Amino acid sequence: FVFKLTAAKQQDHFFQAAYLEERDAWVRDIKKAIHCLDGGQRFARKSTRKSIRLPETINLSTLYLSMKDPETGIKELKLEKDKKVFNHCFTGSCVIDWLVSSNSIRNRKEGLLLASSLLSEGYLQPAGDTSKAAAEGLSDTPFLDLSDAYYYFPDSGFFCEGYSSDDDVVLKEEFRGTIVKQGCLLKQ
Numbered sequence: 001f002v003f004k005l006t007a008a009k010q011q012d013h014f015f016q017a018a019y020l021e022e023r024d025a026w027v028r029d030i031k032k033a034i035h036c037l038d039g040g041q042r043f044a045r046k047s048t049r050k051s052i053r054l055p056e057t058i059n060l061s062t063l064y065l066s067m068k069d070p071e072t073g074i075k076e077l078k079l080e081k082d083k084k085v086f087n088h089c090f091t092g093s094c095v096i097d098w099l100v101s102s103n104s105i106r107n108r109k110e111g112l113l114l115a116s117s118l119l120s121e122g123y124l125q126p127a128g129d130t131s132k133a134a135a136e137g138l139s140d141t142p143f144l145d146l147s148d149a150y151y152y153f154p155d156s157g158f159f160c161e162g163y164s165s166d167d168d169v170v171l172k173e174e175f176r177g178t179i180v181k182q183g184c185l186l187k188q
Contacts, residue, residue, distance in 0.1 A: 003027060018125045018154070021136055058114070063104060064123040067095075068153055074098045079150055081128060084162035089127045092149040108145060115143040124151045127158060 001017040003026070017023035067073045074095060076088045095118075096111040105111045118124045119135060119142055126135045127150040134144045143151075152158035 005030065018127075018158075019132055021132070022125075060118060060121055060123060063114075064118065064153075066102065067098065067123075072102075076152070076156060081148060081150070084128070084160050086127050086150050086152075086158070086160050088156040088158045089150045089152040091147045092131065092144040092151060093147045095124070095143075095151065096145045112141050112143055112145055115145075116141055119143050119151070122154060125154050125158070126150070127152050127160065 001020055001023040003015055003023060005013045005015065007013065015023075015026055017026060074090050077090055079086045079089055079091070092115070095115050096108050099105045099111045099114060100108065105114055115124065119126070124143075126132045128148075130146065131144060131149040131151055133139065134149065135142050143149075
């Protein structure tokens, strides 16, 4: 799920998405941005906060840092489903339970709204077929409050075992680099 973008100064930038649909969304947004900039327009990505109508008092970045806290945050686990092992992830139910216990929300319905916002803004990523299908719009909500819907933090070191091939070794070696920002690698 890697694609290359060559800048005007002949610098190559490699972007790696967590899954195919995320890669395609990046490509669509980049193409739209290029088209807007070439036409002299300003590019603005649709904000989740506006579309979901989150209260202004909620700071997703601060909430994300609280969720990642090693002592009081969401515990990352090693989960197994369909002969695959998902490392450094957690269930949708765990996220909603944590939001309720931390008094970030009043009920599970509010939790779905807030977790969907975290997912849409990239603070959470879907892992596994169930959560990916929901994130792609194949469910009533993009985020699922289920014990078999898996999610992970983008910078957690998440990986899935059980379907590796020799090509994985080549990709890991070929795309080493310094992380410039989430989803972007600078080739050395």
